[in-house]
Amino acid sequence: MAAKKSKKVTKKPAKAKARKPMSKLDQVTVGEINRCAEHVYKRIQKLDKPELKFPERSLKNARYDKKGGFQMGRGRIERTLTVNTVKTFAQTLKLMALSKEMVQEDDFATKREAYYVSKNWGEAKFTSQPESDTVMDDIEALFSLEGVAREQLRFRPEDHGGNVAGSLVVIDRDRETGAEERIDCTRFGSGSYTIPSSVEHFRFETKAKFILVIETGGMFARLHEHKWWRDVNCIIIGTSGVPTRSTRRFIRKLSDDKKLPVYCFNDCDPYGISNIYRTLKVGSGNAVHLNKFFCVPQARYLGVTPQDIVDFELQDATHPLKDVDVKRAKDALKNDPFFRAHKEWQKAIQQMLKMGVRAEQQALAKWGLNFVIDEYLPQKLKAPKKFLP
Amino acid sequence: MTSNESGQGQLFAGTDNQTETADMASKKAGKASPSGARKKRSENAESMARRQREISVSEFFTKNRHLLGFDSPRKALLTAVKEAVDNSLDACEEARILPDLKVTIQRIGDNERQFTMIVEDNGPGIVKTQVPHVFGRLLYGSKFHRLRQSRGQQGIGISAAGMYGQLTTGQPVKVKSKPGRRAVPLEFTIRIDTAKNRPEYSDKPIEWEGKQHGTEVSIPMEGEYRRGQRSIQEFLKLMAVSNPHVNLTFTEPDGTVTEYKRNTDELPKEVEEIKPHPHGVELGILLKMIQESENRTVSAFLQQDFSRVGPTVAKEVCEKAGVNPGSNPRRLDTKTVQRLKDAIEQTKIKAPPLTCIAPIGEELIIKGLKKEVEADFYQAASRKPVVYRGRPFAVEVGIAYGRPGDTLEMTESGKIVEKSVKKNDELLMGNADEPVRLIRFANRVPLVFQQSACAITKAVIGTNWKNYGLQQPRGALPIGPMVIFVHIASVWVPFTSESKEAIAAYDEIMDELKRALMECGRKLGTHVRKGKKLANEFKKRNYITMYIPHVVDALKDILELGEGEVRQATDNLTNVLERSRKL
Numbered sequence: 001m002a003a004k005k006s007k008k009v010t011k012k013p014a015k016a017k018a019r020k021p022m023s024k025l026d027q028v029t030v031g032e033i034n035r036c037a038e039h040v041y042k043r044i045q046k047l048d049k050p051e052l053k054f055p056e057r058s059l060k061n062a063r064y065d066k067k068g069g070f071q072m073g074r075g076r077i078e079r080t081l082t083v084n085t086v087k088t089f090a091q092t093l094k095l096m097a098l099s100k101e102m103v104q105e106d107d108f109a110t111k112r113e114a115y116y117v118s119k120n121w122g123e124a125k126f127t128s129q130p131e132s133d134t135v136m137d138d139i140e141a142l143f144s145l146e147g148v149a150r151e152q153l154r155f156r157p158e159d160h161g162g163n164v165a166g167s168l169v170v171i172d173r174d175r176e177t178g179a180e181e182r183i184d185c186t187r188f189g190s191g192s193y194t195i196p197s198s199v200e201h202f203r204f205e206t207k208a209k210f211i212l213v214i215e216t217g218g219m220f221a222r223l224h225e226h227k228w229w230r231d232v233n234c235i236i237i238g239t240s241g242v243p244t245r246s247t248r249r250f251i252r253k254l255s256d257d258k259k260l261p262v263y264c265f266n267d268c269d270p271y272g273i274s275n276i277y278r279t280l281k282v283g284s285g286n287a288v289h290l291n292k293f294f295c296v297p298q299a300r301y302l303g304v305t306p307q308d309i310v311d312f313e314l315q316d317a318t319h320p321l322k323d324v325d326v327k328r329a330k331d332a333l334k335n336d337p338f339f340r341a342h343k344e345w346q347k348a349i350q351q352m353l354k355m356g357v358r359a360e361q362q363a364l365a366k367w368g369l370n371f372v373i374d375e376y377l378p379q380k381l382k383a384p385k386k387f388l389p
Numbered sequence: 390m391t392s393n394e395s396g397q398g399q400l401f402a403g404t405d406n407q408t409e410t411a412d413m414a415s416k417k418a419g420k421a422s423p424s425g426a427r428k429k430r431s432e433n434a435e436s437m438a439r440r441q442r443e444i445s446v447s448e449f450f451t452k453n454r455h456l457l458g459f460d461s462p463r464k465a466l467l468t469a470v471k472e473a474v475d476n477s478l479d480a481c482e483e484a485r486i487l488p489d490l491k492v493t494i495q496r497i498g499d500n501e502r503q504f505t506m507i508v509e510d511n512g513p514g515i516v517k518t519q520v521p522h523v524f525g526r527l528l529y530g531s532k533f534h535r536l537r538q539s540r541g542q543q544g545i546g547i548s549a550a551g552m553y554g555q556l557t558t559g560q561p562v563k564v565k566s567k568p569g570r571r572a573v574p575l576e577f578t579i580r581i582d583t584a585k586n587r588p589e590y591s592d593k594p595i596e597w598e599g600k601q602h603g604t605e606v607s608i609p610m611e612g613e614y615r616r617g618q619r620s621i622q623e624f625l626k627l628m629a630v631s632n633p634h635v636n637l638t639f640t641e642p643d644g645t646v647t648e649y650k651r652n653t654d655e656l657p658k659e660v661e662e663i664k665p666h667p668h669g670v671e672l673g674i675l676l677k678m679i680q681e682s683e684n685r686t687v688s689a690f691l692q693q694d695f696s697r698v699g700p701t702v703a704k705e706v707c708e709k710a711g712v713n714p715g716s717n718p719r720r721l722d723t724k725t726v727q728r729l730k731d732a733i734e735q736t737k738i739k740a741p742p743l744t745c746i747a748p749i750g751e752e753l754i755i756k757g758l759k760k761e762v763e764a765d766f767y768q769a770a771s772r773k774p775v776v777y778r779g780r781p782f783a784v785e786v787g788i789a790y791g792r793p794g795d796t797l798e799m800t801e802s803g804k805i806v807e808k809s810v811k812k813n814d815e816l817l818m819g820n821a822d823e824p825v826r827l828i829r830f831a832n833r834v835p836l837v838f839q840q841s842a843c844a845i846t847k848a849v850i851g852t853n854w855k856n857y858g859l860q861q862p863r864g865a866l867p868i869g870p871m872v873i874f875v876h877i878a879s880v881w882v883p884f885t886s887e888s889k890e891a892i893a894a895y896d897e898i899m900d901e902l903k904r905a906l907m908e909c910g911r912k913l914g915t916h917v918r919k920g921k922k923l924a925n926e927f928k929k930r931n932y933i934t935m936y937i938p939h940v941v942d943a944l945k946d947i948l949e950l951g952e953g954e955v956r957q958a959t960d961n962l963t964n965v966l967e968r969s970r971k972l
Contacts, residue, residue, distance in 0.1 A: 037947040044944075044961050049969065081966070083929045086936040093943030100947055124939040 026103045029152045032143055033100045037093065051080040052092065055141040059285030064337035069282035069295030072144075090124045091135050099139070102154035110158040111136060141289040149290070151198065161195025162247040163217075165224045166235035168254075169205040172196075185235070192224060192238070199250045204257050208235045210384075211255060213299070215239060215266040215276055219361045219372070228373050232381070235260070243280050245287070248294045251280070255298055262296055263387060265377075268304035269358035270325045273349070274332040274339065277301055282338050300387035302380055306351040309359050312376065317366040318357035329353055342389050448583055450549055451556060457546070458838070458888030459553045462502065466494070466612030467621050467837070468888065469506050469553070472546030473606050474628060475834055477510035478635065479539045480604070482657055484513040488632075492625060493640040497609055503558055504612045504642065506550075509605035514568030517575060517592070524551055524564050524606065525579040525588025538660045538746055538880050540834045550608055552581050557611035565605040567597055574600065614642050619837045625649060626761055626817070627828055627835035631749060631876060633757040652760050657833070658747040663880065664696040666741035666779040667706075667733045669897075672723075674778075675730055679718045687721070687729075688714035695779075697739045706732045741781045743774040745880050749833065754787040754874060762817045762872050765791030766916045770908035774878075777897035782879030784898070786905040788913055789872040791920065792818055817872050825849075825859075825871040829892075831882040836890055843891035845875045848902035857910040858917030871913075875902065933966045 022030065036052070043050040055061065056075030063071045081089050098117060102108060109117065115132040118125045126132040140150045150156075164170075168185040170193065185193045212234055214220045220238030223229065229236050235254070239247055255262050264280065266272035278284075281299040283291025309315060321329070329349050332339045339345045352358070364372045380387075450457065458468035470492060481488035489511045497503040515523060526548055551562035567574040574597035579590040616622055625639050629649035634656055637649040665674075684690040691703040698706075707714040709732035712725060721729070749757070751769040758767055767789050774783040819826050829836040829845045840846050846866075854860075854867035861867040883893040892898065941958045944950060950958070 033947060037944050040940075041944050041948055041950075041958065044958050044965070047961055047965055049965055050940075050962075081940070081962075082969070083933055083966075086933050086940070086966075090936045090939035090943065093940055093947070097943045097946035121939060123935050 022103065025152055026106075028146075029103050029143075029148050030100055032146050032148055033096050033103075036096060036142070040093065049080050049082070050089075051078055052089070052142070053078050054138045055145060055289050057137060057141055057286050057288055059288075059335060059337070062283075062285050062288045062291075062337055064282060064341050066341070067297055068292055069297050070285070070288055070291045070337070072141075072288045072291075087124060088135060091118070091121075091126065091132075092139060094118070094121055094124060095132075095135055095139055099153045099155070103152075108154040108156050110156045112158055114155060137286065144289040149293070151200070156197055157245060158197070161197065161199075161244050161250060162213075162240065163192040163194060163220060163238040164235065164250075165192045165220075166229035167206060167208050167233060168235045171203040171205065173201055186230075190225070192220075195237075195244075195247050195250045197246045199246055199253060202250070202253060204254050206235065206254075206258055206260070207233065208258075208260065209233050210261045210263055211235045211237060211251060212302070213237050213239060213243070213251060213262060213264045213280065214361075215241065215264075215272055216361055219265065222369075222372065226370070226373055228377075232377075239276070239280075242276050245290075245294055248280055248296060251299075252294065252296045255296060261384065262299040263302040263381075263384065264299055265302050265361065266304070267358070267360045268306060268309065268352065269321070269360075270328040270332065270349070270352070273301070273345075274328060274336060278332075278336065278338055300384065300389065302384075302387050303376075304359050304361060304363070305388060306348050306355060309355065309357065312364065312367070314359050314363045314366060315357070317363035318355075318359045321353070321356050321358055325358060326353065344388050348388060450552060451583055454549070454553060454556075456887050457549045458890065459549065461613070462557075462611050463613040463615060464838070465550075465553055465557075465610060466504060466506060466614065467619070467624055468546075469550035469608055469610060469612075470494075470508065470621050471624060471834065472550050473506070473508035473608075474625075475540035476547050477508060477512055477604065478632065478833075480512035480515075481510060483539075485656060485659070486512060487651070487654060487656060488512070488635045488637075490635060490637045491640070492621075492637065494614060494621065494642050496642050497558070502611055502613065503609065504614060505607050505609045506612075507605065507607040509565075509603065511601070511603045514566045514572065514602045514604050515564075516568050517566075520564055520566055520575075520577050520592070521579055521588035521590040524548055524562050524577070525581045525590060526586055538832055538878055540832050547606065548581065550610070551579065552583065554608040554610035555581055558609045560609035563607045565595065565597060567600050567602050567604075569602050572602070622647065623817075624835055624837055627830070627837070628833075630757040630761045630828065630874065631830045631833045631835065633753055633760055649761075652756055653753060655753065657749070660747045661742070661744045663742055663745040663781070664694060666697060666776055666781070667691070667695045667736075667738055668776055669778040669780070670695075670730065670733065671778065672727055672730050675726055676723065679721065679726065682718060685717055686715050687712055687718045690718045696741050702736060702738055705736050708732075709735055740774075741776055741779070743781055743783075746774045746781050746783050746878050748774070748783045748785055748878050749876055751785075751787075754785060754876070758787050758789045758872070758874060762789040763792075764789035764818065764870075764872070765920075766913070768909050768912045768916075769874075770905045772901050772905045772908075775897065775901060777879075777883075777895045780879055780881050782877055782882070782898065782901070784901040784905045785874075785876040785878070786902075786909045787874035787876075788909045789818065789874070790870065790913055790916065792821070792870045818870055821870045822868060823870075824866040825869050825873055827866060827873045827875070830874070830876040831884070831889065831892060832878055833876070834889070836892070838888070839885070839890040842885060844894035844898055845877070845892060845902060847894055848899055848906060849873060849875070851899075852903055852906045852910060854910065857914030858921060859913075869917075873906075875905075877902075930967065934963060937962050937966070 040050040040052065053076045055072055056077050061073040061075035063073050065071045079085050079089065095114065098109070098114065111133055112129060114136065115126055115129045118132060136155055140153065143153060164185050165188065166185055170183040170185065172181045172183060173179070174181055183193060214223065214236060217238055217240045220236060223236050237247070237251060243251070251262060254260065264277050266276055280296050282297065283295040287294070309318060329352065333346060333349055339349065364376050367375070454460065459465040474490065474492065477490055478488050491509040493507040495505045495507070497505055524547060554560060554562060561578045561580045564577040564579060565574060566577070573594050575592045576595045577590050577592045579588050582589055622639065622641070625637060626649065629635065629637060633653045634651050635649070636651045639647045639649070678694055679690065682690050682694050684693055687707060688700070688703045691698045691706060692700065704714060706729065710725070710728040712721065712729055748771050751771045754769040754771070755767045758764070767787070769785065769787040771785045772783055774781045817826055817828070827840065827846060827849055829840070829843060836843065850864060850866060859867040859869045877892060877898065883895060885891045885893050937959055940962065941955055944958065945955050
């Protein structure tokens with residue numbers, strides 16, 4: 001087959017290149033990959049159907065722990081080699097092989113690159129990136145059981161992180177020289193600092209009092225433009241929707257290191273609450289295996305709350321909830337362990353459902369463009385204890 | 390109901406109900422004031438009478454030839470062949486002779502648009518005095534007046550073809566006939582006087598070498614010769630399907646010869662003539678039959694002009710209708726006749742004698758299909774004859790499914806392989822993604838035009854083929870590599886027009902059609918599902934074997950396996966997976 005021939009071509013340089021001595025962590029990674037392949041191979045030798053067990057990545061398999069966000073439960077999915085799974089099975093092993101190769105070569109692949117590498121696998125190639133992402137997430141989950149993180153498997157997301165502004169100095173390292181690089185987040189002018197995909201080695205210097213995480217780019221721009229962070233001495237981070245893993249890790253690390261409270265400022269709708277805020281605070285069902293690193297349990301919800309709609313008389317600046325919104329809200333109440341654990345949230349969501357409306361952050365502009373700076377935020381920040389958990 | 394349905398066609402046929410409608414109309418007109426006449430005061434009866442004269446059917450034909458299937462040159466040629474072949478086969482079978490036919494289409498000179506159509510048979514021949522009438526006169530024939538199954542019905546076809554030829558080429562029809570071993574073969578040259586509907590002819594004795602008995606008709610005519618769908622070639626092939634007892638040699642204008650060989654020596658069952666059956670007789674027909682009857686009592690009329698009516702039944706009918714069995718039927722008024730008709734309907738009467746029907750039979754349908762359609766699966770259903778409007782008819786369905794070579798089979802060792810069969814250029818069967826081919830027959834004659842107007846098509850569309858494992862778009866023929874053969878045999882097939890292209894959708898006929906189709910469909914369903922299961926399994930196994938090398942390849946990369954280990958792992962894995970698949 002043509003696929004086989006071309007494969008040999010790609011493998012050759014891998015074997016020809018001299019190997020660097022591997023770090024201990026890398027040795028663990030390779031050891032785990034070998035162990036996994038060994039397990040499959042032995043079953044084949046014994047004329048048994050090979051099988052792999054993956055942690056179940058879903059809310060069903062998430063346990064809520066108030067201190068550490070969602071924790072992975074014991075749910076496992078067994079993938080036995082059958083007609084329906086044979087392709088994915090092959091792809092899983094192929095990706096593991098790629099991972100091993102990258103560890104040995106000290107290289108990395110973005111998710112998209114890995115997807116394109118598969119184009120050389122003949123019939124086993126991925127037809128779309130979501131397909132390869134899913135398989136990759138499965139592998140990641142599988143290895144997280146052994147404490148091996150995705151970074152160690154050498155797969156990287158290419159999603160860029162959130163934007164940061166405020167009195168903060170990020171201490172990064174130059175990858176080539178190892179020299180220290182100090183990044184002052186006050187000095188980006190009208191622009192802002194973008195969180196990179198790997199933040200593990202960062203150190204921070206700051207005198208800020210808290211971190212404000214903002215859902216929409218527009219609101220971030222307004223607060224940044226007016227240098228609001230200087231007036232209240234805080235760090236603002238814009239996530240533009242659901243925060244990426246690195247953004248979540250960045251916030252968590254910054255908050256942990258500097259003991260800073262984290263406040264969230266989102267749209268008042270089921271998506272802003274149950275997807276964006278929930279994911280930041282406790283993690284997601286899909287990535288339940290890595291929440292322990294990525295969630296920000298100390299985060300609190302500043303607004304916009306359903307009660308704000310009443311308190312700030314935003315009723316006429318709202319939109320009716322769509323069917324998907326209602327469905328999402330009800331689903332959160334019924335199935336999401338996080339919301340089930342917090343009465344305050346249940347009340348808030350019930351209130352929203354009762355009102356039947358949602359309000360965007362920008363709805364505050366009803367009272368004037370800078371009402372949010374002059375009235376809303378100062379008033380809310382007076383009583384952080386009232387923020388939703 | 391009567392006028393609507395009969396009004397669709399039967400112009401010439403002057404069938405019973407047709408004439409009746411006219412009677413009724415004139416009766417009604419007689420009662421109502423003739424309002425139509427009042428408007429045209431300028432004309433009087435005398436002046437109108439001067440212009441009123443008999444319309445010759447031949448003249449009528451020249452103006453309305455499309456009614457008989459001569460509307461385009463291409464169709465005309467086919468219709469002519471069809472009529473000649475019908476006649477030959479009817480004659481052969483009536484004389485209990487296994488038919489040997491030769492059909493030839495020749496170009497006339499270099500003319501692209503003119504052909505001579507020649508059909509020769511080994512039938513009984515036609516006696517000298519009849520030849521000119523049979524070929525030179527419209528509505529002249531032996532079949533119209535009988536309730537008996539035959540291909541021709543009306544005595545209009547072959548003479549119409551001759552007339553068409555004469556109209557388009559100016560040439561006469563030539564007929565050779567040898568009515569018996571010792572008879573002198575004669576050749577006739579026949580022209581039709583279209584005004585008088587009478588033949589003008591001459592005849593001369595000829596040498597007809599090696600011919601025992603038979604007829605040959607040759608008609609020069611304008612035409613267009615094509616192949617493919619709705620061609621003469623296809624028509625003859627279909628003819629061969631429904632008549633596996635016929636030997637037919639076909640010579641095309643370019644000299645190509647195709648032989649359709651018989652694969653049975655079994656002639657169709659001899660059929661008898663019957664009288665109408667009382668059930669399903671319509672009021673108009675009843676009135677007309679009363680008018681024409683020679684019987685002078687109602688009881689005798691019922692017993693002698695209908696089949697299956699004896700003294701008991703006649704008595705019962707009369708009682709129910711409140712009619713004196715001894716009264717003169719002609720004296721009954723329309724209302725009483727209506728009561729008589731209702732009474733007939735309420736009375737149990739034995740089904741008509743079915744000896745007048747000669748179905749092909751399941752065995753011969755399959756033989757015919759096998760002969761001309763290469764397929765994977767054959768099935769036939771021949772329904773028992775039943776009655777519509779007092780006329781017995783029988784519906785038969787045959788199915789040929791699956792193009793050989795596209796199908797799979799399981800070997801004894803449990804492997805699934807593609808069936809290896811020689812492929813040939815198949816004219817009848819479509820591809821798997823095309824609508825099924827429907828081939829329709831009436832009294833063994835293929836119907837090639839007006840498919841969508843035909844009751845058979847409606848019944849096939851009205852059948853839910855999804856139940857039998859085929860796809861079927863809403864309101865359309867099912868999809869699949871399949872030929873559906875449908876045959877209606879009857880003493881009088883209710884065509885929608887004289888060109889005999891489509892069958893009228895009587896409820897009784899539709900019901901029988903659906904039952905026969907479902908009967909075949911159920912057996913087809915079993916076969917299709919089996920095939921699908923096999924195909925599905927084949928696909929799955931292919932799928933597995935396609936990805937096994939990739940699984941092993943990845944293991945090789947991670948575990949740095951040697952070649953022997955790779956081979957063994959591949960074998961093992963293939964084994965494990967094939968073993969785990971059950972059928």
